[in-house]
Amino acid sequence: MIRFIFKRLANELVVLFVVSALAFFLLYLSSGSVARNIVGDQATPEQVALKQTELGLDQPILTRYFDWVVNALQGDLGTSWFTSEPVAHALSTRIPVTMTMVIVAMILIAIIATLIGVAAAVKRGWVDRVVQIGAIIGDSIPGFVIGVILVTFLAIQLGLFPATSTIAPGVDASAWVLSLTLPVIALLINGVTGGAQQIRSAVIKQLERDYVRTLRSRGISEREVLFKHVLRSAAPAGLTVLSLQLIGMLGGVVILESIFALPGIGPMAVTATVQSDQPVVMGVVMYTVAVVIVVNLIVDLLNGWLNPKVRVS
Amino acid sequence: MKLGPKAAAAAITVSAALALTACGGGATSGTAAAKTTSLTLGAVQELRSWDPAQAHVGHYLQPYQAAYDSLLLREPDGKLSPMLATTWKYNDTNTKLTVDLRTDVTFSDGAKFDAEAAKANLDHFKKANGPQMAQLTAVSDVAVVDADTIELNLASPDPSLEFYLSQAAGLMGSPKALGTEAIKTEPVGSGPYVMDKAATVKDSQSVFTARKDYWNKDLQKFEKVTFKTLIDLTARTNALVSGQVDATLLDPKTGKQAEGAKMKLVATEVDWQGLLLMDRDGTKNAALGNVKVRQAINYAFDRKTIVDQVLMGQGTPTSQPFGKASGAWTEGLENYYSYDPAKAKALLKEAGFETGVTLDVPAVPGFETQLAVVKQQLSDIGITLNVGSAITNTYTSDIAAQKFTGIFFSLFQGEPWVATNQIISTKALYNPFKNTTPELQAKIDAVEKGGKDAGKLAQEVNKYVVEQAWFAPLYRVNQMYYHNSKVTVEPQVQQAVPSIYNYSPAK
Numbered sequence: 093m094i095r096f097i098f099k100r101l102a103n104e105l106v107v108l109f110v111v112s113a114l115a116f117f118l119l120y121l122s123s124g125s126v127a128r129n130i131v132g133d134q135a136t137p138e139q140v141a142l143k144q145t146e147l148g149l150d151q152p153i154l155t156r157y158f159d160w161v162v163n164a165l166q167g168d169l170g171t172s173w174f175t176s177e178p179v180a181h182a183l184s185t186r187i188p189v190t191m192t193m194v195i196v197a198m199i200l201i202a203i204i205a206t207l208i209g210v211a212a213a214v215k216r217g218w219v220d221r222v223v224q225i226g227a228i229i230g231d232s233i234p235g236f237v238i239g240v241i242l243v244t245f246l247a248i249q250l251g252l253f254p255a256t257s258t259i260a261p262g263v264d265a266s267a268w269v270l271s272l273t274l275p276v277i278a279l280l281i282n283g284v285t286g287g288a289q290q291i292r293s294a295v296i297k298q299l300e301r302d303y304v305r306t307l308r309s310r311g312i313s314e315r316e317v318l319f320k321h322v323l324r325s326a327a328p329a330g331l332t333v334l335s336l337q338l339i340g341m342l343g344g345v346v347i348l349e350s351i352f353a354l355p356g357i358g359p360m361a362v363t364a365t366v367q368s369d370q371p372v373v374m375g376v377v378m379y380t381v382a383v384v385i386v387v388n389l390i391v392d393l394l395n396g397w398l399n400p401k402v403r404v405s
Numbered sequence: 406m407k408l409g410p411k412a413a414a415a416a417i418t419v420s421a422a423l424a425l426t427a428c429g430g431g432a433t434s435g436t437a438a439a440k441t442t443s444l445t446l447g448a449v450q451e452l453r454s455w456d457p458a459q460a461h462v463g464h465y466l467q468p469y470q471a472a473y474d475s476l477l478l479r480e481p482d483g484k485l486s487p488m489l490a491t492t493w494k495y496n497d498t499n500t501k502l503t504v505d506l507r508t509d510v511t512f513s514d515g516a517k518f519d520a521e522a523a524k525a526n527l528d529h530f531k532k533a534n535g536p537q538m539a540q541l542t543a544v545s546d547v548a549v550v551d552a553d554t555i556e557l558n559l560a561s562p563d564p565s566l567e568f569y570l571s572q573a574a575g576l577m578g579s580p581k582a583l584g585t586e587a588i589k590t591e592p593v594g595s596g597p598y599v600m601d602k603a604a605t606v607k608d609s610q611s612v613f614t615a616r617k618d619y620w621n622k623d624l625q626k627f628e629k630v631t632f633k634t635l636i637d638l639t640a641r642t643n644a645l646v647s648g649q650v651d652a653t654l655l656d657p658k659t660g661k662q663a664e665g666a667k668m669k670l671v672a673t674e675v676d677w678q679g680l681l682l683m684d685r686d687g688t689k690n691a692a693l694g695n696v697k698v699r700q701a702i703n704y705a706f707d708r709k710t711i712v713d714q715v716l717m718g719q720g721t722p723t724s725q726p727f728g729k730a731s732g733a734w735t736e737g738l739e740n741y742y743s744y745d746p747a748k749a750k751a752l753l754k755e756a757g758f759e760t761g762v763t764l765d766v767p768a769v770p771g772f773e774t775q776l777a778v779v780k781q782q783l784s785d786i787g788i789t790l791n792v793g794s795a796i797t798n799t800y801t802s803d804i805a806a807q808k809f810t811g812i813f814f815s816l817f818q819g820e821p822w823v824a825t826n827q828i829i830s831t832k833a834l835y836n837p838f839k840n841t842t843p844e845l846q847a848k849i850d851a852v853e854k855g856g857k858d859a860g861k862l863a864q865e866v867n868k869y870v871v872e873q874a875w876f877a878p879l880y881r882v883n884q885m886y887y888h889n890s891k892v893t894v895e896p897q898v899q900q901a902v903p904s905i906y907n908y909s910p911a912k
Contacts (some may be wrong), residue, residue: 125802134539255643350637357607368798
């Protein structure tokens with residue numbers, strides 16, 4: 093198992109390196125007049141040139157990338173060109189906001205989608221039809237639309253939740269939780285409907301397998317068959333879907349964070365990209381790749397734990 | 406605040422239960438009789454840095470005003486009044502500005518405000534290469550005369566310098582804190598409020614409390630001022646309508662929703678929108694070199710219908726690029742080019758460009774409707790408008806590099822000298838082909854040396870560029886600033902968002 097993990101980690105490090113190089117060079121192509129944008133419309137050419145030197149933009153691109161890698165390996169991701177905030181610090185304050193939302197949503201999706209998926213697979217009939225229709229509707233409505241609908245009814249008309257979030261130290265936990273509830277629900281609806289559908293299919297497939305018939309013929313209770321054997325075998329498919337959803341969620345979160353004014357990674361990524369704030373964009377790219385790598389690794393480990401065959405292959 | 410996933414999951418369940426039993430709270434409604442002591446504003450942008458040298462103009466200035474006093478105070482109508490400066494006077498050639506300063510002001514870290522502190526700030530501003538560094542370009546050096554007097558020596562006259570001293574360049578920070586890392590995240594000024602660092606969260610909210618013993622209680626109307634960062638328009642609308650903020654900037658469409666929730670509108674015209682016909686010598690587009698073609702373009706637009714339909718009536722049709730408060734604005738130029746397609750066609754014929762005039766402009770995100778209308782109305786007189794690829798972050802350097810012969814844009818209607826240097830003089834970014842004539846240059850020189858008469862003299866510049874059809878302005882657009890009934894708000898000339906001094910608790 094340890095060898096398996098090391099092998100995977102080595103592969104992922106190569107991915108991280110390749111992505112960083114690609115991102116850096118692509119950003120270079122689009123960051124033509126950053127210095128002018130920073131010093132403003134009325135700045136003289138000398139002021140623009142001064143800013144360019146300050147940012148090191150007059151250095152060759154390979155030198156700049158080499159410097160970035162050397163610093164990044166020491167944990168220094170540079171400083172934002174627009175806000176002078178160290179990128180590592182900016183990420184460290186925003187990642188908890190985004191990840192709390194994503195992780196809470198994922199845990200709830202895993203539990204609810206599994207319960208609904210299993211119920212649909214076992215009961216079939218109308219329950220199944222409702223789940224299938226729900227999956228189509230849930231998949232077709234973007235999360236941010238759900239977010240806006242939730243705000244309109246639950247926050248503005250009924251006043252049950254704050255319309256935009258207030259996350260500040262010293263604010264009591266209940267206010268903070270109320271702030272997060274609507275965005276998490278908006279994330280949940282898409283995830284649950286999609287996830288339940290996949291789990292339903294995987295469970296049905298297992299229920300049709302010979303080993304289930306054998307287990308049943310030996311008089312093992314239906315509950316034990318379902319939760320001990322069928323679900324374990326269906327889990328890899330479910331886990332893969334959940335991991336894809338989590339990665340997809342990182343995109344959906346960007347819009348939701350803007351609508352709910354949450355100080356997460358999303359708005360920062362958008363602003364930095366529009367401004368060509370290269371150090372910040374690089375930081376966000378690295379963070380996103382790292383999340384994808386970690387999620388994939390966890391899914392592989394869980395799969396390996398559930399199904400020893402995976403480890404051998 | 407950090408909350409582990411487990412705790413968060415548990416808390417969400419609790420909150421759902423609270424919501425179901427309708428105990429969740431929501432917008433707090435204070436007692437109607439009590440006068441509010443706090444002000445919460447929905448800010449459209451997070452600040453880059455609290456270093457005063459990184460401050461910006463217009464509505465980006467507002468949060469700095471909470472922490473920093475400026476040398477001059479700009480009244481809501483644009484008049485300049487004393488603040489940290491008590492009096493200021495130019496010499497005869499407008500090349501030296503002598504400024505007398507207050508002697509009773511301290512910064513929040515205890516440092517004293519005096520001539521040395523003012524000099525330190527102006528020097529720092531000149532060096533720091535911030536987004537408004539150009540404001541002090543004309544100042545060659547700052548001299549300390551005595552403890553409460555400084556002299557600003559100018560390399561050339563700058564009629565907008567006094568205006569700048571009420572803006573970014575005039576903000577005064579503690580000399581002890583200037584240039585430090587700390588001032589980037591925590592302002593240290595002599596202003597009416599001090600930052601509550603513990604309650605401030607980057608990218609979420611900046612909280613300020615009233616400073617004890619502030620020298621001018623008239624400017625300090627609240628106990629607490631919060632700037633809540635709400636970049637997204639939907640978020641701003643929701644926050645205002647649900648009572649989370651007292652005032653914020655919306656647009657005509659979301660404004661309807663706010664009006665439905667009984668919010669009050671403070672409308673001010675700040676920007677003008679229209680075409681900048683930049684290649685006036687016909688270097689790249691021969692047709693644009695002919696004044697009759699440029700005038701024909703101006704006659705092609707039914708400005709009133711565009712305002713009514715595109716802006717939902719929130720603007721004023723105009724033919725001139727200078728704003729009402731600038732001093733350069735002239736009644737007679739307001740409707741100089743009426744809607745007259747027949748005259749437009751006749752002018753094109755006279756110019757010999759009856760067929761085949763093509764204009765290229767880049768696409769501006771957010772202006773799709775405007776560009777479609779402009780394209781339609783130009784095609785009615787036989788001019789083809791090609792809308793190219795969208796503007797990118799290289800936009801300003803592309804303009805400077807003469808990549809565009811014309812653009813459709815929204816431009817600030819600033820003070821006459823500011824506007825002249827932004828769109829008309831040969832130094833202006835938005836005059837990339839550096840068009841000028843001896844006649845125009847003489848008018849510009851007169852404004853530069855005009856001192857107090859600069860605004861009036863700029864009327865001549867305005868008249869010239871309107872007659873020569875340098876631009877095709879369509880309208881001045883209303884900024885839709887809304888507030889609730891807990892506060893009263895006075896609009897600020899040339900600013901989408903009022904200055905911090907313009908808010909007070911409702912009576």
